[in-house]
Amino acid sequence: MQGIRFGEKHSFDDWNLYLVEKTISLPSLKKNTIDIPGADGVLDLTEIFGEINYDNRQGSFEFVYVKSIKNFFNILSEITNYCHGKNMKIVLDSDKSFYYIGRVEVDQGKTDKSTGTIVINIDVNPYKYEINDSTEEWMWDSFNFNNGIIRNYKNIEVKGRKVIIIPGRRKKVIPIFTSSEAMQIYYNGQYYELYPGKSQIIDILLSEGKNIITIIGTGIVSIEYRGGSL
Secondary structure, three states, X not given: OOOEEEOOEEOOOOOOEEEEEEEEOOOOEOOOEEEOOOOOOEEEOOOOOOOOOXXXXXXXXXXXXXXXXXXXXXXXXXXXXXXXXXXXEEEEHHHOOEEEEEEEEEOOOOOEHHHOEEEEEEEEOOOEEEOOOOOOXXXXXXXXXXXXXXXXXXXXXXXXXEEEEEEEOOOOEOOEEEEOOOEEXXXXXXXXXXXXXXXXXXXXXXXXXXXXXXXXEEEEEEEEOOOEEO
């Protein structure tokens, strides 16, 4: 049965809630404009720092409890104790390749025992994130063949030079490198030192499209990347 996963709990499998309606807004653009007296239009500084920023998304899920109405307040209490006011991952069965992250709230005003209705609202980050990062074991049951990207950047053996192509999503991401030895990275015309252990290089910012990273040296390297999409 289609539903929503809040943290480790599934709305239907764990709580017997039938999903009636779901809405998740697109994130609003954070505009930055200045009105210049005596001039037409406005000065648009929205992308002055090189990236568009967004407000959180708002979402609402309406469920109907399909078991005995006598148990309604017990299940409502269980749900409220589990998720009300908490920050957690939210996964839609209709979009299993991604998760949202944010605050969950049971809407008391719209919850009604007479109809068995329970409404849960969410206030989440503007981006939805890939279920797996590039170093985690791949889960085929959540893979979307329309927009999914198979990533496996774990324990890459480098002997001399190794070219790695990372398809980036909309959100810009600084990847995490884990290296067994000191090596070098070549990216966008610049060389960077890669030290043993886990590290991030702030100038290596992976953007939407094809990102080409060249590792130079000898050793084992993993690149942790998790794509974010609107």
